[in-house]
Amino acid sequence: MVSLPAIRAHNASLKSLGPGLVAVFVGGTSGISLSTVLAFARNTISPRIYLIGRNRSAADAAIASVKNINPSAEPAFLQSDISLLKNVDRLCCGIAAKERKLNLLFMTPGYMTLKGRDETTEGLDRKFVLHYYARMRFVANLLPLLTAAAQDPSIDTKARLSRVVSVLDPHVAVRLGGSGKLDFSDLSLKHTFSLNKCGAHASLMGDYFLEGLAKRNPHTSFVHAYPSGVATNLFRELPAGRVLAAVLTPLLKPFMVPIEESGERHLFAATSEKFPSKVEGEGMKGSWRSQRRDERGVVVTGSIGMGRYSQRIRNWKVQGIRARWRR
Structure with missing residues (x-):
C-alpha cells in the first residue's frame, strides 16, 4: 500500500499536467x-x-467549497435522477455538446437499502442500476471524449x-461467500433478485465490462476501486438511518478511512x-500485479499493462497496527 505522504506528493504534481483538465464526478x-x-x-x-447528483443544496455547498479551494476551477452541477438510463443519456449528450475531451470519469452512485427488487419505470432494479447499469452507460456514452483526451496531439504523451474509476467493490461476490458466478439465465435479476445477488x-458485471472496454480502448485505463469503510451518509436511505449512524460511526471510526484521506487516495x-492504459503499460516492468477474474469468477492475476485494475483503499493506521500484530 502506498503511504499517504507519497500519495500527497503525487497529487501535488498534477499541476504539471497543465490547465484545463476536465472531470465528471457521478454522485459528486x-x-x-x-x-x-x-x-x-x-x-x-x-x-x-x-458534479452529477440529485440534491441542489448539497451541490451548491460543494461548488462553494471547490471555488474556495481553487478560484480558477469551473465547477458545474447537473441535476438528475440517474436511476433512469434515459437521464444518463441526456446528461452525456449535454456534456458532449460542451466538451471536446474528458480526462476523468469518476463514479460512486449507489445507496443502502433493505428493500427487495425496486423497479424503475424502465423495468430495472434501482439499486442495480446505480451500481452497474448507469455507470456503464456513462462510460459507453463518454468514451469518445475519453479517447480524445488520450490522443490529444496538443499535449505531450x-x-x-x-x-475511468468506478468505486464499488471488485471482489464483493467472493467476499459474500460465493464463487463469483453470474446467473446467465437472469442477468438483470428480474426473477431471482436478492440483495446479496444484486x-x-x-x-462481477462491472469487472467484466471494464475489462472488455480496456481491451477495445487501449488508450484509456479503467480502475474498479474498493473504498473500504469511509465515514459517509451511507445509512441515509435506511429506516432510522440517522440513529444507526449516530450509534455505529463512533464505534467504527478507528477502522475507517478518514474522508479527506479517502479523497486523496x-x-x-x-x-x-501505476494504473496505465493498455498502450502505456506495454513493455512496462514492475514487481506488483493487478487482479482480475477469469470466466468462472475466480480471482486471478494479470499483467501491469492490461489497462483495467482493481484497487483497494485501506486505512493506513489500521494496516500499521495489523503489521505490528503479525510480528
Whole structure:
C-alpha cells in the first residue's frame, strides 16, 4: 500500500499536467466522490468539473467549497435522477455538446437499502442500476471524449490523462461467500433478485465490462476501486438511518478511512501512472500485479499493462497496527 505522504506528493504534481483538465464526478455532491472532487480541485490548474447528483443544496455547498479551494476551477452541477438510463443519456449528450475531451470519469452512485427488487419505470432494479447499469452507460456514452483526451496531439504523451474509476467493490461476490458466478439465465435479476445477488452481479458485471472496454480502448485505463469503510451518509436511505449512524460511526471510526484521506487516495487511483492504459503499460516492468477474474469468477492475476485494475483503499493506521500484530 502506498503511504499517504507519497500519495500527497503525487497529487501535488498534477499541476504539471497543465490547465484545463476536465472531470465528471457521478454522485459528486457528497461522500467519497465529493472528497475526491475537493482533492482534484486542490491539486489542478483551472479544472472544469461536472458534479452529477440529485440534491441542489448539497451541490451548491460543494461548488462553494471547490471555488474556495481553487478560484480558477469551473465547477458545474447537473441535476438528475440517474436511476433512469434515459437521464444518463441526456446528461452525456449535454456534456458532449460542451466538451471536446474528458480526462476523468469518476463514479460512486449507489445507496443502502433493505428493500427487495425496486423497479424503475424502465423495468430495472434501482439499486442495480446505480451500481452497474448507469455507470456503464456513462462510460459507453463518454468514451469518445475519453479517447480524445488520450490522443490529444496538443499535449505531450506523458501529460495525457484518460481514466475511468468506478468505486464499488471488485471482489464483493467472493467476499459474500460465493464463487463469483453470474446467473446467465437472469442477468438483470428480474426473477431471482436478492440483495446479496444484486451486489455480486453488479460487482462481477462491472469487472467484466471494464475489462472488455480496456481491451477495445487501449488508450484509456479503467480502475474498479474498493473504498473500504469511509465515514459517509451511507445509512441515509435506511429506516432510522440517522440513529444507526449516530450509534455505529463512533464505534467504527478507528477502522475507517478518514474522508479527506479517502479523497486523496482515490485521486491517486484516478491519476497515478501505476494504473496505465493498455498502450502505456506495454513493455512496462514492475514487481506488483493487478487482479482480475477469469470466466468462472475466480480471482486471478494479470499483467501491469492490461489497462483495467482493481484497487483497494485501506486505512493506513489500521494496516500499521495489523503489521505490528503479525510480528
